Amino acid sequence: MEIRINAKNLTVSDRFRDYVQEKSGKVEQLAHRPQELNIKVTRHDHQKNSGQEDQVELTVYEPGHVVRAEARAADKFAAFDIAFGKLVERLRRYADKHKIHRGGGHKHVSTSELAASDFAKLDITPIDHDKLTGEIPVVSEETNSPIVIRAKEFESISMRAEDAVDHMELIGHDFYLFQDAESGKPSVVYRRKGYSYGVISLK
Numbered sequence: 001m002e003i004r005i006n007a008k009n010l011t012v013s014d015r016f017r018d019y020v021q022e023k024s025g026k027v028e029q030l031a032h033r034p035q036e037l038n039i040k041v042t043r044h045d046h047q048k049n050s051g052q053e054d055q056v057e058l059t060v061y062e063p064g065h066v067v068r069a070e071a072r073a074a075d076k077f078a079a080f081d082i083a084f085g086k087l088v089e090r091l092r093r094y095a096d097k098h099k100i101h102r103g104g105g106h107k108h109v110s111t112s113e114l115a116a117s118d119f120a121k122l123d124i125t126p127i128d129h130d131k132l133t134g135e136i137p138v139v140s141e142e143t144n145s146p147i148v149i150r151a152k153e154f155e156s157i158s159m160r161a162e163d164a165v166d167h168m169e170l171i172g173h174d175f176y177l178f179q180d181a182e183s184g185k186p187s188v189v190y191r192r193k194g195y196s197y198g199v200i201s202l203k
Contacts, residue, residue, distance in 0.1 A: 001036065002035065002037070003020065003021065003024055003036075003037050003039070004036060004037070004039065005017060005040075005041065006038070006040045007040075007042075008040070008041070008042040009043040009045070010041065010042075010043040010054070010076070012041060016041075016076060016080075020080070023080075023084055026084075026088055027087070030088065030091040030092055030095050031091055033062060034061070034062050035061045035063070036060070036061040037059070037060050037061075038061070039056065039057070041054060041055070041056050041079075042055045042057075043055075043076075044072075052074070053073070054072065054073060054074070054076040054078075055070065055071070055072045056072075056076060056079040056080045056083045057069075057070040057083070058070065058080075058083050060087065065167055065170055067087060068087075068170070068171045069083045069084070069086035069087035069090065069172055070083050070086075070172075090169060090172065093169065094170055156186075157178055157179060158179045158181045159181055160181050160182070161180070161187070163178075164178040165189050165197055168189055168190075174190060174191045175190040176188065176189050176190075180201060183201065185202050186202050187199060187200065187201040187202070188201075
């Protein structure tokens with residue numbers, strides 16, 4: 001596994017590099033064929049508020065998916081430890097889940113089968129369209145609004161809702177956009193309260 005460290009607004013010491021190298025063995029134990037561990041360290045200077053703060057972003061690239069975690073703390077070592085703890089937990093949960101699947105008796109369930117059972121097997125609840133009210137305003141730059149809208153484009157990936165939940169958990173987001181393998185429709189899975197999830201699809 002290749003380790004890449006990028007720093008912004010600070011210099012990364014050999015001590016920090018050795019520390020990362022020492023910890024990285026845990027990633028190789030838990031991850032499935034990890035290709036790269038990318039560490040981005042950024043120093044933020046909040047002079048008027050809390051002072052200096054370091055942010056560490058960790059990304060593990062594996063065939064077919066990525067695993068991410070990030071954290072902020074007073075120094076880069078503390079931020080790395082917090083982010084690394086999150087990363088290891090996501091890797092462990094993913095590995096444990098797939099051990100169960102490979103143990104036999106696991107059947108891939110299509111989205112239509114999940115929907116027919118009200119997503120009981122996956123603990124996913126379809127959104128109640130009657131409760132969707134109002135609109136989200138899009139503000140142009142001409143209004144000088146402090147709201148910043150960032151646009152991103154990703155390659156369309158076809159998968160099942162169950163796999164989309166896995167990907168969402170690995171990157172630590174509250175939602176995940178994907179193309180439903182069965183219907184071909186753009187869909188989003190999202191986190192609800194507890195360990196339940198929702199799914200939204202376009203007609």
